[in-house]
Amino acid sequence: MSAAVTWEKLVTAGIVRGESPATTAPPMAWYLRALAAVAAWIAAICVLSSTSILFVRAFDNAVTTLVVGAALLAIGAWVLARAKGRVFVAQFGLAFAIAGEAAIGLGIARASEPNHTLAWALIGAFEAIMLVAIAERTHRALAALAVGMCGFGLLARLGPLSLAAPLTTIAFVGAAWAATRDARSDALWRPASAGFGVALLAFAPLADLAHDAVRWWHAPPDTSSRVAAVLMAIAFVAVVALLCRRLALADSRVTRVALLGAIAIAALAYPVPGLLAALIVMLVAFDTGRPALTGLGIATAIGMLGYYYFSLATTLFAKSVSLAAVGIVLMGVGAALRRVARASEGQASEARRHA
Amino acid sequence: MSEEIDLVMQWNAAGAVARDDVPRALRASGAHPDGARWLRFVEWLTLGAGSVLLAVALVFFIAYNWHAMPNVARFALVEAAIVVAVAACLWRGPDSTAGAAALCAAAIATGALLALVGQTYQTGADTYELFAAWALAILPWTLLGRQAPLWMLLLAVVNLASQAWFARWGMASAVGGQGALWTLVLVNAGALALWEIGRRLDLREFHADWALRIVAAASGLAATIAGIDAIVDSRTAAPALGIAWLLWLAGIWYGFRMRRVDVFVLAVGLGSVVVVAALFLGKHLFSAAGFVSPLLVGALVIGIAAGGIVVLKRVAQEAHS
Incomplete structure (x- = not known):
């Protein structure tokens, strides 16, 4: 949709007046950014390989690794600051920045040995600083994903791995909605929320699957996975409630039906790992106009249901009943929402006619 | 949608859209969905997902009762599901969301029926024959139903059939x-x-x-x-x-x-x-x-x-x- 058409819509809504200001060329579409990220990653591996050949002892110990990483990161940040929209320059800078951060992460891990908990915490804190410091959008998404990964690793070491999903949910939802405040918030939080969203989709099911595996890592016993499941259910209902509030629904019946449906879905989705996380990503991404992330949430939800099918934790009969119940509830919720919303629409247009 | 978000944010940065008006501007521009779009999305999601879940639940139920159910009951159940789904599609019309979802459920249940035939009668049919028959069976519905999800299902089944053919021979x-x-x-x-x-x-x-x-x-x-x-x-x-x-x-x-x-x-x-x-x-x-x-x-x-x-x-x- 062109800038002129969009401006006209805002004029009609009474939000702006007069001529639209000049606009710069829009940033890249998400799939071009993803492509750029893949190319930058490949190039970062090449940069690290080249560095390790040039400086044979570059990665021998923690200190030299940190020094080399800092140098690569400084080059990358300097190039990115001067990119000014030039794609080749920006990707070159991104490659050096990624290579530098990978080397710094390796250096921190070596310096912290054998304290892996400290390593995860320090790398996560470093990536959080980089998330804010380097303003390039693809870098911010990757840095947020790295923060999510470090959080996952830290929780695995500390014990409550099951809390990875609830905590990442808070980060994703908070970032996605914070991005809608103004341009400055959008520049920081929209790419960050993409990274947190991908982390949530990856780690919510993994945290559940790894629940038994933590014993192999000699880590403290995990908190009950039921605690995490309850927290995710609460998070799902809270997200639906907040969505109803954001939409400023005039008819409270729609809100009531939506909340009852959310409670029913949360209760029924309990045995399916990662499903509620995928649904949260899908709903919040749709609300904030992110079709790719919405699709990723839908695909992950389908994948989690597929995993549920192949797991041997429950009988086929229990699965059949659970899926049928969820299916009937979903169709009931959809039909009820449609009926209530159309009744509400009818009442509103009736009121406008009389007015 | 992301283009509209970028435009609103550029105008906010330029001072043309006030900070307090940004959320309203995002909805008015179409960047963020309004109530009508949400309703369409929820309708598509709940009806589509609900019908697929019911079809899959049927498959699980059949698998659970596999040994206990007589052949007649098994076939009656699956065929009844197909008939109900097709009837629902005809009642609501294939152009409606509910009708399209019902037709997709019928197409999935057809695969279950063919698998049931293969297992019950020990025809000696190979896996690729099952998938090829499934593709042929749902082709008329795909052509007449004119729904993109059905074409996606057909493509997936054709891919499986061709790869299974190579694996078999x-x-x-x-x-x-x-x-x-x-x-x-x-x-x-x-x-x-x-x-x-x-x-x-x-x-x-x-x-x-x-x-x-x-x-x-x-x-x-x-x-x-x-x-x-x-x-x-x-x-x-x-x-x-x-x-x-x-x-x-x-x-x-x-x-x-x-x-x-x-x-x-x-x-x-x-x-x-x-x-x-x-x-x-x-x-x-x-x-x-x-x-x-x-x-x-x-x-x-x-x-x-x-x-x-x-x-x-x-x-x-x-x-x-």
């Missing part, structure tokens, strides 16, 4: 040892071509952008695997796959740049070029000249990606103006 060794891979490329490239023809004929179901993107991604994945195989496989027939990959790229450029513009499909092609080029350069240059080689490979990969992105951005701007 050991014909993976055909065509120089790469018969299965050739089939993957041809089926998915053919699907993309047919989808585009359907769009040109202005058939409604082929205007679904999300489905075109799935077909393009599947075609891109198959072609990229072919390109990679051409580089890493030492068999004499491997270069032919490289030629197939190049022809696929030429087809993408012709269909989605010369005939009409679709930046996403072109981006799939560019992604394939980046991956194959990285592998080719890595294989031939990585160890050629000390520390310079990896840097050169990295620079070339970025150059290809960046150059391609610049071209695609220009193409997108031309298409919008």
Whole structure:
């Protein structure tokens, strides 16, 4: 949709007046950014390989690794600051920045040995600083994903791995909605929320699957996975409630039906790992106009249901009943929402006619 | 939608849209969905997911009661599900969300019925025959129903049937040892071509952008695997796959740049070029000249990606103006 058409819509809504200001060329579409990220990653591996050949002892110990990483990161940040929209320059800078951060992460891990908990915490804190410091959008998404990964690793070491999903949910939802405040918030939080969203989709099911595996890592016993499941259910209902509030629904019946449906879905989705996380990503991404992330949430939800099918934790009969119940509830919720919303629409247009 | 978000944020940065008005501006511009769009989304989601879950629940129920149920009961259950789903589709109409969801559920249940036939009567049918029969059975519904999800299901089943055929007859060794891979490329490239023809004929179901993107991604994945195989496989027939990959790229450029513009499909092609080029350069240059080689490979990969992105951005701007 062109800038002129969009401006006209805002004029009609009474939000702006007069001529639209000049606009710069829009940033890249998400799939071009993803492509750029893949190319930058490949190039970062090449940069690290080249560095390790040039400086044979570059990665021998923690200190030299940190020094080399800092140098690569400084080059990358300097190039990115001067990119000014030039794609080749920006990707070159991104490659050096990624290579530098990978080397710094390796250096921190070596310096912290054998304290892996400290390593995860320090790398996560470093990536959080980089998330804010380097303003390039693809870098911010990757840095947020790295923060999510470090959080996952830290929780695995500390014990409550099951809390990875609830905590990442808070980060994703908070970032996605914070991005809608103004341009400055959008520049920081929209790419960050993409990274947190991908982390949530990856780690919510993994945290559940790894629940038994933590014993192999000699880590403290995990908190009950039921605690995490309850927290995710609460998070799902809270997200639906907040969505109803954001939409400023005039008819409270729609809100009531939506909340009852959310409670029913949360209760029924309990045995399916990662499903509620995928649904949260899908709903919040749709609300904030992110079709790719919405699709990723839908695909992950389908994948989690597929995993549920192949797991041997429950009988086929229990699965059949659970899926049928969820299916009937979903169709009931959809039909009820449609009926209530159309009744509400009818009442509103009736009121406008009389007015 | 992301374009509208960027515009509103640019206007906010320029001071034309006040900070307090940004959320309203995002909804008014269509960047964020309003109540009507939410309702359509929830309707599509709940009815679509609900019907698929019911179809899958039926499959689980049958599997659970497998040994206890007599053959008559098994067939009656599955066939009743198909009849109910088709009746629901006819009642609500295939153009409605509910009707389309019911038709998809019927198509999935047809696969379950064929599996039941194969297992109950021990016909000796192979897996590929099951998938081929499933594809043929749902083809009339797909043609008449005119729904993009049905075409996606048909494509998935055809892919499974062709790969199962090669697995059964050991014909993976055909065509120089790469018969299965050739089939993957041809089926998915053919699907993309047919989808585009359907769009040109202005058939409604082929205007679904999300489905075109799935077909393009599947075609891109198959072609990229072919390109990679051409580089890493030492068999004499491997270069032919490289030629197939190049022809696929030429087809993408012709269909989605010369005939009409679709930046996403072109981006799939560019992604394939980046991956194959990285592998080719890595294989031939990585160890050629000390520390310079990896840097050169990295620079070339970025150059290809960046150059391609610049071209695609220009193409997108031309298409919008």
